[in-house]
Amino acid sequence: MAIDRFTGGALDKALFDESPARPVPGARAAVQFELRLDEPTDGEAGVLLLAVRDLLLGDISLGGEGAVGRGVVRGDGATVALRRADGAVAEWALTRKDTVLICEKGDAKVIDGFVQAAQAASTVPNPGSRRPKDRPQA
Numbered sequence: 001m002a003i004d005r006f007t008g009g010a011l012d013k014a015l016f017d018e019s020p021a022r023p024v025p026g027a028r029a030a031v032q033f034e035l036r037l038d039e040p041t042d043g044e045a046g047v048l049l050l051a052v053r054d055l056l057l058g059d060i061s062l063g064g065e066g067a068v069g070r071g072v073v074r075g076d077g078a079t080v081a082l083r084r085a086d087g088a089v090a091e092w093a094l095t096r097k098d099t100v101l102i103c104e105k106g107d108a109k110v111i112d113g114f115v116q117a118a119q120a121a122s123t124v125p126n127p128g129s130r131r132p133k134d135r136p137q138a
Contacts, residue, residue, distance in 0.1 A: 031055070031062065031073075039085050046118025049111055052078050056096045 004011045035048050054060045058074035077095040084090075092106030103111060 029073075031075075040082070041121075042114050042117035043121035044118075045082055046114035046116070049080065049114055050118060052080060052094070053101055056094065056101060057099060 003009070035044070037044060051060070055062075055073065056075040056078055058072045061072040075096060077093065079091065079093050081089055081091045090106065090110065092108075092111060093104045095102050095104050
């Protein structure tokens with residue numbers, strides 16, 4: 001079955017197959033993604049680093065059908081590079097050890113600063129901090 005882009009409905013006679021990738025012992029795959037911004041803020045860099053962390057730890061899936069038990073991808077390590085507008089490049093090498101990421105190259109305190117900036121810039125209020133509004137008295 002396929003989706004008609006115009007109507008959003010199902011197209012008849014448009015079949016496709018898909019099957020999950022099976023792990024092959026010793027096989028390796030690389031995923032590369034790039035975020036291009038003129039002048040990325042520390043918070044934006046922090047969001048990208050959090051996504052890399054979640055991908056390495058197997059907390060998010062690549063592709064579809066993760067909800068039906070197709071599984072997730074878990075990484076062994078990542079190299080992250082940040083190129084500033086002035087041409088300066090910072091690079092980190094991250095390695096996964098069980099459920100912990102270890103920064104083997106670069107300053108881990110800089111990564112922590114990026115993540116804290118992303119958390120500080122969050123626009124989602126903390127549900128525990130909301131108080132019920134006073135009801136007007138009749």
